[in-house]
Amino acid sequence: MGISNEYHFNWINDTIEPLKAEILTSLPDQPVVLGLSEQQANPFVQNLLSERGFQYQAIDRYAQTDDVLPIDLNDLSPLASLELADMACCFRASYFIEDKKAFLQQVSKVLKPGAYLCMDFLIGTSDLPTLGFYYGGDKITANYDPNNPSRFLTSFYDDRILENHPSEVAAFCKHARHWPWRTQWEYFQAFSKLFWRDRKRHAQLYPENLKQAMIVAFPEAQLFTLEDFEQHGFELVAFSSRYFYPLVRKFNLYSFVGFRKQS
């Protein structure tokens, strides 16, 4: 699942560009940055902070080097002993979060007051125009370690997507109602028995009922809203949503969120 670095981080960098000066002014020299679910500093952090310099710590459940702490997004308690961070990023991995409230409580503890939390969220099952994360009836897993897979569980919805980006949401819903021929052909070949059920699943998906469809597709603990962050003391400073299919041929409506932890 997911999309290429180039499109993804160009979009995030463009979103943050108008705020760059303000963010840099508010950060200390050599800010401490936590990379959640990554093996090295992501292109967003590099773009934002490479001139300033920064201290960096990656955490990832499937750490590939000794520099990366082998920590699961769903248990950040080992980070409590580390120095508090000025920024945390979690890109293209929020779908592995099992319980949004536990995550927000834990990530809040490792951030200083005034720190930034930058994340993205995926709506849609990349290779199939449906909302729930499954293919052919099976929940999707990522096999970074085949003996210990991570499940795709968590998505996002907030009415502010519709308010801010109505055309992106409209294009996404239209795609779910009218699968492109290529998608139909590939899905029929792979899962012919489930084709008609899944083909019809979102035949009535329109922007005005996307919220309800997301509530049906995901349990509450696995459906983030902007309000969840606000209730945990985060102020929204950057927000953008993008329907990526025309660029990457994946059924993705991604949202980027930038929050500041209130003092």
Ligand SMILES: C[S@@+](CC[C@H](N)C(=O)[O-])C[C@H]1O[C@@H](n2cnc3c(N)ncnc32)[C@H](O)[C@@H]1O
């Ligand atoms: C699609 S990659 C994204 C990597 C990087 N954040 C980026 O945007 O380029 C997903 C990452 O999440 C990590 N991951 C998967 N499940 C995880 C979990 N439960 N806790 C922490 N990291 C996890 C994987 O090892 C992988 O590095």
